Amino acid sequence: MVTTTAAPAPHELTSKGRATRARIVEHAAELIYAKGVHATNNEQLRRAAGVSGSQLNHYFPTKESLVLAVIAWQAERVLTFHRDERFTGFDNLEALREWADFYVGYERAYQEGCTLGSLASEIIKTDLDVHDELASAFDQWRGIFRDGIERMQRLGRISAEADPTQLAHLFLAAFQGGMLLAQVARDIAPLKDALQAAIDHLQTFATSPDADGVQAR
Amino acid sequence: MVTTTAAPAPHELTSKGRATRARIVEHAAELIYAKGVHATNNEQLRRAAGVSGSQLNHYFPTKESLVLAVIAWQAERVLTFHRDERFTGFDNLEALREWADFYVGYERAYQEGCTLGSLASEIIKTDLDVHDELASAFDQWRGIFRDGIERMQRLGRISAEADPTQLAHLFLAAFQGGMLLAQVARDIAPLKDALQAAIDHLQTFATSPDADGVQAR
DNA sequence: ATCAGATTGGGCTTGACAGCCCAGAACGAG
DNA sequence: CTCGTTCTGGGCTGTCAAGCCCAATCTGAT
DSSP: OOOSSSOOOSOOOOHHHHHHHHHHHHHHHHHHHHHOSTTOOHHHHHHHHTOOHHHHHHHOSSHHHHHHHHHHHHHHHHHHHHTOGGGGGGOSHHHHHHHHHHHHTOTTHHHHOOTTHHHHHHHTTSSOOOHHHHHHHHHHHHHHHHHHHHHHHHTTSBOTTSOHHHHHHHHHHHHHHHHHHHHHHTSSHHHHHHHHHHHHHHHTTBSSTTTTSOOOO | OOOSSSOOOSOOOOHHHHHHHHHHHHHHHHHHHHHOSTTOOHHHHHHHHTOOHHHHHHHOSSHHHHHHHHHHHHHHHHHHHHTOGGGGGGOSHHHHHHHHHHHHTOTTHHHHOOTTHHHHHHHTTSSOOOHHHHHHHHHHHHHHHHHHHHHHHHTTSBOTTSOHHHHHHHHHHHHHHHHHHHHHHTSSHHHHHHHHHHHHHHHTTBSSTTTTSOOOO
């Protein structure tokens, strides 16, 4: 049996099928975020999503396929959030401050950690072949920060000597590390401090320290 | 049978017993670091440490007790490493650079992550009651950086306006986050960049930028 | 030397979970 | 309306790991 066209299409989903599949992914994402991949089993997911065992097998033959779908879903969520208009592509310091404030004020930050980072840490050493999906997501995430910083340079807001990729790595690392530390300490302070310090660092590259409404230290 | 003294001592270990227990913990730590907690089972540990099933049960009745011992062992290791003479309590920028260089050059950094951080992320959401042990370890770790930065201030090497706790959080978060990103990307660059940027930031507080052998940017 | 307690060996049981199957219901194109 | 396809329900089974037990051996203090 050879595929006639370029679209094998293992499952042609109807609208109802798509709805069920989406319901499974969303509930799986929530359960996994709250309890971790390993502590989330089929039965809990069945009850939460209101589906039966065979539906899971129908839409997600293996746990790996489900986890991949959850990763894709969470990645899309977090990337969409960061591309929200309010952050204007992170082309100014105030947007970064607003972004940091959001997560510092996000209750679940120090309870469950980052929706993507926690997931990544938990399964990166397992057999699950989810590496490429994760790498791609984090790469795009970093790209959002890097592009923003590059734009700050082009707009003359920060010095041309700043290294956008390095700074993007600092932001993402401070965020992920801060989330982990906050989770462990059950206190948001580590995240708050790390993000504040990272932003302060970027501020040292600002061409006019006071132009952004915040006085230099 | 009532204990005569105040020492219930659930198990008085002989030197042989202590050796076996230590062998188990060390091999468990290595296996867990390489493969994760969940992917490490009794059989692998039995073969690696050359012990039998009942020994595991004898020294570590539950997996939780074993994981706790591994956490304590790894925490002691990482804290001892950071207290090594060569870092002189992190009371100068050069020590931080040496520290960063060590991990950037450490092969397993972007393969397995941080010996403590990876473990923490993997099990923080599980039932295992290991929270206090982890919190204490990270608290001491942060304390090493904070104390170093405070000493830099007392020695007049950096401005008194720097916030030692905030900067300590930045270092630890950049390290943990950088480790995670490096693992995901299979590239050391994120860790290298994050640590470099964090050190650059501390450098902006230096009272004499060139006194430490490195020119300001 | 003796003996109580510590240590060791290997196998076994119980429980949990992922993956699978079959039959029936709903859907939707013609 | 009709029929092939997709969707759904609930139960079943194979696998695997954690925890446990009994019996044998070793240790070290007296």
